[in-house]
Structures are given as structure tokens and as C-alpha cells.
Amino acid sequence: MQLLLPVLLFAAPAAAGSTLEREIIAELNRARTDPRGYADRLAVYRRYFNGKVVRYPGNPDGLRTAEGVAAVDEAIRVLRRQPPVRTVRSATLLTRAARDHVEEQGPRGVTGHPSANGDRVRQRLVRRGGGDYVAEVITYGPPSAVEVVRQLIVDDNVPDRGHRRSVYAAQWAYAGAACGPHKRYKVMCVVTFARTPTGHP
Incomplete structure (x- = not known):
């Protein structure tokens, strides 16, 4: 049984510009432009819960959540009021900045936003020549774009729902997704959001 963590993403090991990474951007855009439609999809997902364990098609072993359907219900309520965003x-x-974190963190099997040297997404992008006006979301374990984005939006066990707020922040116009192997959770995915292609304001 998989364990749902506060920080988010799943998939088979992926190369740069992989199908999974492109699908994550596409799935984010489906959720951003049609939040009410996405709420309807979550209502279907909700049916697969038994207590705090959810077993949905493609995941017969189940996923243990912290909040069960409560987090899904809350996400549905919010998305039904959420205006579409670009x-x-x-x-x-x-x-590239997202991939830097995948390549640094995945082999060590650790989780979280800081790199081993303490750098966060802003520092990683600045090192690449970009700006520091960015946001980052991460998942560990989900093997498909649908599961990655769903985990970010439901945001189980994240009290401030910070991943969901990042997904639906209207200011973001660009994103970069990177996925790769993770020593403990098999796969991790990172998405970096910004107003501009370089992260400069």
C-alpha cells in the first residue's frame, strides 16, 4: 500500500521532455481552465474510498491517505467556486531548475523543497540564470499525470493547501515539469511555476 505524503508526485522514470512531463503540464491546464469539471472528476474519485484508503482503477493495492474523503470533499467545494485561470x-x-532538484534529491531518497546545500527553488533557478519569482510543487510516488495533479489539488495532509493554491494561482503563466527515479518512492516529479519563462518578474 502506498503512503500519501504532504509533498507531492508519481510515475515511471522519465527522461527530459518525457511524455509524462508534457502530460503533467496538459493536466494542470485542464484543471486550471475547468475547475468545475475537475470537481466532477474528484466526485467520481471519491467513490473509491473505504475509510482512509482509496483503491481506484490502476491502483488495486490502495493508497492510504491522512484525511480520507474529507480532503476530497473540501477540494470539490473549493473547485466549484474557483474561477477558471489561464x-x-x-x-x-x-x-531545467525542476530537473536539478530531481537529479539531486532522487538518488538520495529524501523529500522536501531544500536541496542538500539548503538551496530552494529560487536559488536553483537563479543559478541557471533566471529570476527568483517562482513557486514549486513536488510529489513522490504517483505514476501518471492524472495522479500527480490530483494529489496536488486534493492536497491531503497539507493544512494550508499550499500545493492547490499554487496550481490555481492566476499569476502563473509558465511552468516546467521534471520527473525521475527516486530511491525511496520510485518516482518524484517537480513543477516550477513563474510569471515569465525565466522567473524574472
Whole structure:
């Protein structure tokens, strides 16, 4: 049985510009432009819960959540009131910064936003020549774009729902997604959001 963590993402090991990474951007855009439709999809997902364990098609072993359907119900309520926001376009520099974190963290099997040297997404993008006006979301374990984005939006066990707020922040116009192997959770995915393709204001 998989364990749902406060920080988020799943998939098979992925190369740069992989199908999974492109699908994550596409799935984010579906959720951003049609939040009410996404709420309807969550209502279907909700049916697969038994207590705090959810077993949905493609995941017969189940996923243990912290909040059970409570987090899903809360997400549905919020998305039914959420206005649509613009799509995000893929940006190479943002993708490279996301990949830096995957490649640094995955082999060590650790989780979280800081790199081993304490750098966070802003420092990683600045090192790449970008700006520091960015946000980052991460998942560990989910093997498909649908599962990655759903985990970010439901945001189980994250009291401030910070991942969901990042997904629906209207200011973001660009994003970069990177996924790769993770020593403990098999796969991790990172998405970096920004107003511009370089992270400069």
C-alpha cells in the first residue's frame, strides 16, 4: 500500500521532455481552465474510498491517505467556486531548475523543497540564470499525470493547501515539469511555476 505524503508526485522514470512531463503540464491546464469539471472528476474519485484508503482503477493495492474523503470533499467545494485561470506554457529554464532538484534529491531518497546545500527553488533557478519569482510543487510516488495533479489539488495532509493554491494561482503563466527515479518512492516529479519563462518578474 502506498503512503500519501504532504509533498507531492508519481510515475515511471522519465527522461527530459518525457511524455509524462508534457502530460503533467496538459493536466494542470485542464484543471486550471475547468475547475468545475475537475470537481466532477474528484466526485467520481471519491467513490473509491473505504475509510482512509482509496483503491481506484490502476491502483488495486490502495493508497492510504491522512484525511480520507474529507480532503476530497473540501477540494470539490473549493473547485466549484474557483474561477477558471489561464493556461501555463512550458518553459525550458523552469524545467531545467525542476530537473536539478530531481537529479539531486532522487538518488538520495529524501523529500522536501531544500536541496542538500539548503538551496530552494529560487536559488536553483537563479543559478541557471533566471529570476527568483517562482513557486514549486513536488510529489513522490504517483505514476501518471492524472495522479500527480490530483494529489496536488486534493492536497491531503497539507493544512494550508499550499500545493492547490499554487496550481490555481492566476499569476502563473509558465511552468516546467521534471520527473525521475527516486530511491525511496520510485518516482518524484517537480513543477516550477513563474510569471515569465525565466522567473524574472
